């Protein structure tokens with residue numbers, strides 16, 4: 156389908172053909188002023204394409220409806236991908252202004268697409284005749300995915316129900332924004348202002364951060380501890396002042412629950428009510444049923460089964476940890492019971508006593524360049540890939556491009572690593588793409604990015620990583636391989652377009668290879684001497700991986716359980732949020748010394764946006780998968796076993812959304828995963844608990 160281009164479009168480099176090497180965006184020619192008109196033109200074009208498909212006089216066929224939809228929106232995709240890379244990795248006030256302008260347009264565009272009744276009628280007709288259309292397996296999957304997406308968005312409902320759904324969506328969007336802003340307001344409004352004499356126990360880096368935070372708040376002679384997670388957790392971990400720890404902790408867990416204008420409890424009740432109503436409109440008994448129907452887990456019961464199994468073990472392990480910490484308190488002459496604001500402090504003390512791990516010493520063995528090489532080498536040994544640096548214009552001088560080739564020398568795609576922190580970059584680490592793999596419009600090869608925030612060294616100094624940083628690098632590289640190895644025809648199914656409880660499998664799995672002994676021996680080398688890490692240091696480093704995991708697992712799993720229970724209410728009308736949380740924690744027998752990692756009044760994953768509503772379990776679910784998947788290599792006798800790697804590529808890294816995730820996993824592993832490997836990984840397998848049947852995570 157082609158559209159006449161106006162002269163103005165031709166002068167906008169975002170809309171012209173991209174003829175640079177690897178068909179990268181013409182970075183040198185692009186100005187920010189080009190984005191808004193490019194979005195307008197691309198949106199109009201996509202709308203025209205959709206309207207033409209919906210209004211086609213010809214009876215619906217796979218080609219004139221599904222394939223046509225798959226080919227539509229090319230410009231919007233291209234411009235949108237580029238813009239979102241810049242908005243995340245190299246933003247500015249001007250980019251943020253464009254973002255505020257454009258994001259409601261994009262949201263409205265998406266709504267209009269999925270509530271287009273004429274279009275849905277064509278998809279529904281094809282879906283009804285799906286067994287007689289002569290489709291291949293991939294085409295059948297694409298049709299099924301389109302049908303599911305439209306139905307789940309409400310395309311099949313009558314007009315009044317659709318109108319109500321649209322109103323609910325709009326209200327939920329503004330409630331979500333309000334929720335997040337309230338949490339932020341509570342965090343901004345509070346600071347524990349301290350004097351030098353109050354800082355006992357704090358390491359230098361924490362003092363410097365507290366000093367800077369105080370200066371920012373106009374108190375340059377003081378030290379400020381804020382409610383941001385890093386500031387707060389560091390203080391709780393190191394401060395020997397029990398009174399101050401308690402004061403800070405109380406403020407921290409009360410975010411969103413302080414009464415007044417920023418209290419989130421009424422908002423939560425309304426959000427949960429509206430989500431329940433949406434689920435009912437779409438034919439599901441609860442929001443959790445609706446949400447999980449299109450996940451790998453499929454049902455709340457399946458997710459709950461996993462959580463319950465882990466929960467029993469985690470509680471038992473946390474009890475052992477608690478006793479050890481209490482003993483430490485008593486041995487020191489303390490005459491009090493361990494409280495939630497004490498846990499991190501005594502856990503840190505115990506960690507130091509037992510492992511004596513010097514983070515600075517560990518860092519000298521993890522050079523960024525060497526770790527990138529290690530990630531590449533593993534991809535070579537598993538999948539036959541090679542990575543060659545190429546010099547091409549990109550959006551920032553810190554970003555580096557590598558051409559990726561297959562074992563037979565064929566071009567696979569382009570990988571861009573953008574690793575250093577800078578003020579124009581969002582915090583965190585992520586994988587994204589400028590172009591996704593597909594074969595519908597020619598052999599389209601992917602351009603995949605990893606964006607991280609590692610500290611940039613002074614000129615001439617080596618870039619060194621913590622062990623956690625190295626894990627992050629491998630994690631994001633695993634996502635990158637999911638994009639690079641994608642081997643599908645239809646764009647809808649490409650790469651990481653899989654359910655959220657499956658998408659972390661390729662990333663978390665890749666982290667396992669960082670801890671393979673021969674990889675550490677070859678790549679974790681002292682930046683000055685080139686010596687491998689001494690065995691004793693390595694042993695201590697690996698031993699700390701399971702330290703305090705009872706606490707961490709209880710903190711996390713309690714949130715996932717409360718999330719499922721809350722969104723599993725059949726009739727959430729008149730919900731008292733505080734009372735619900737209290738009772739639910741009582742039901743699961745939450746240990747008194749631990750508080751949920753995110754209490755409901757500030758649980759952003761669930762309520763600002765809603766990406767993880769009824770799906771907070773996803774992280775643990777994926778961890779079950781990655782632990783179990785890596786065991787396949789261990790069982791085969793090598794972390795690089797060729798047969799296992801071949802299946803991994805075919806059914807996981809290369810398979811996008813070609814199959815239902817449970818089917819894909821079974822095809823790789825020969826069976827569904829069990830939680831055993833996860834329990835071992837977290838060190839939860841050695842505690843005595845009442846036994847039940849071993850859990851399998853999906854049926």
Ligand SMILES: [Zn+2]
Nearest residue numbers: 630634659662
């Ligand atoms: Zn991830």
